[in-house]
Amino acid sequence: MRERSRRVTRPMQVLIAVLVGALAFAIVAQWREDEQRDFAGVRGAELGELLKSLDASNQRLSRQISELTATRDELRDSTASDEQAEEAARKRADELAILAGTAPAAGPGIAVDIDGGQEVMTAAVLLDAIEELRDAGAEVLAVNGTARVVANTYFLDDRDGIRVGGRLLEPPFVIEAIGDPHTLDEAVYFRGGLADRVETKGGTVSVERRERLTITALADATDAQYARSASTDPEETP
């Protein structure tokens, strides 16, 4: 190469220093710029592409939002109607439990005290009395506070008393009935009714009306061995 190049002049050295310094300065500046990571350095076309893809994903996401909102509203509605159905079912179950005698019941009613020996009260008389009370609208019935009278309760004369649904009850008998107290009262005292029949045999009947009568006696819940609901799907029945 040229021999002159061996000797670098001072002005040239300064110029080189300026160039190298400028390079270092630019590198540092660019370095810091890169750490900021904004979109200032992105070209127009790339920005356009970026904007377009953002736009597309924005649309997609807003569509997703509306879909999910619809699904959520649907689920909320169905939850509400489920709750209503559950409420109705629970109410019905409570009513059926009272009817089946598997739940305690309370309400206005009467308590009929029947004094008299075994010759006065037979199963037939007790059954008639129960039927009269039912006829008068008694909703819940119990005898002596221990035997709940339900649909499949039977009455049977026994040596020491009367067997009601399998429980042996001894005199004196108390029939508790929940219903309209006035009507029930009349059902006991009408001509030829319970009071007449008991008193002709030498017993006494007294009726006590109560604002609130609580019957806690429960009937034994039994599963039907033979009977099946006829409305169930025939394929389900064995």
Next chain:
Amino acid sequence: MIPVIGLAIGIVAGIVLQPTVPAPLQPYVPIAIIAALDAVVGAARAIGEKRFDDRVFVVSFVSNVLIAAAMVFLGDQLGVGSQLSTGVIVVLGIRIFANAAAIRRQIFHA
């Protein structure tokens, strides 16, 4: 010695002043830096081969930067800015690697 002082001053100034690259120059500065680095590495190789020429260095430095910036500008105008700047960086990168390999051979003889 003076160039080393210039390098130090440039780095310190960059850190102290915390400059931001002006928006119009944004696409050109990275390319210009690579081009200048190519010139610097070439100069380092020339020093190692004891044929460094200050005039050549100054001219190649300035022209490298200008040509790189001009190519990027042209590419932007033609709508192929990103592709062309990638191409420029690839070419300059190859040159930097070649020069670095020459320096390596001189120092380590390998």
